Amino acid sequence: xxxxxxxxxxxxxxxxxxxxxxxxxxxxxxxxxxxxxxxxxxxxxxxxxxxxxxxxxxxxxxxxxxxxxxxxxxxxxxxxxxxxxxxxxxxxxxxxxxxxxxxxxxxxxxxxxxxxxxxxxxxxxxxxxxxxxxxxxxxxxxxxxxxxxxxxx
Numbered sequence: 825x826x827x828x829x830x831x832x833x834x835x836x837x838x839x840x841x842x843x844x845x846x847x848x849x850x851x852x853x854x855x856x857x858x859x860x861x862x863x864x865x866x867x868x869x870x871x872x873x874x875x876x877x878x879x880x881x882x883x884x885x886x887x888x889x890x891x892x893x894x895x896x897x898x899x900x901x902x903x904x905x906x907x908x909x910x911x912x913x914x915x916x917x918x919x920x921x922x923x924x925x926x927x928x929x930x931x932x933x934x935x936x937x938x939x940x941x942x943x944x945x946x947x948x949x950x951x952x953x954x955x956x957x958x959x960x961x962x963x964x965x966x967x968x969x970x971x972x973x974x975x976x977x
Contacts (some may be wrong), residue, residue: 827908827944831898834910834943838899839868845963851904858904858974859914863896865968865970874965878927881967890919893970897937898944901974914941914952915973922967923958930956937970 825833842863844850852859857869865873902908919934921927924945934956944949962969 825826830944830946831908836895837857838895838902839866839870841899841903842866842896846874850900853921853976856912857902858911858976860897860974862899862918862920862969862971863893863900864963864966865893866896866966867892868895870965873924873967875967876924877921877933877967878924883927883929883932886921886923886933886967889968890933890970891940892936893968894937894940895969897972898940905976910945910977911945912975912977913949914945915935915975916952917941917954918971919956920959920962920969921956921967922960922962922965925958926941927958930958933968934970 848861850861873889873892875881901911905946917938919937921933934954938951938954942962944950948958
């Protein structure tokens with residue numbers, strides 16, 4: 825099945841792509857790679873999912889925030905390319921978690937986004953290399969920021 829078919833079968837309605845928050849390009853294409861700028865964690869209504877993971881949000885709440893951040897990335901891709909079917913595979917995900925210093929479940933939190941991409945493109949093409957790191961702060965005090973590199977068809 826195609827990525828667009830998988831999205832429909834999952835019943836996922838993507839939010840609009842987020843508004844730019846600075847001087848940057850949401851997607852840069854070079855060769856057959858698409859570099860997607862960092863997307864922060866937003867609710868489907870556009871409000872920020874903010875706070876420190878391990879203090880204000882549980883690991884499970886942060887995992888859901890990472891999934892919602894993935895929805896925004898999918899929305900940006902569709903806006904840029906017209907269809908998620910233009911993506912061949914996930915190459916690399918960088919997940920940044922606004923966490924208290926003693927938080928240790930960064931990989932678990934980022935599974936929210938990684939599992940979404942696996943549902944959309946399958947295990948072979950939807951699971952790429954990944955880093956999940958803790959941060960002292962993130963823009964707008966958001967809980968999660970994710971950037972991704974995709975290979976285009």
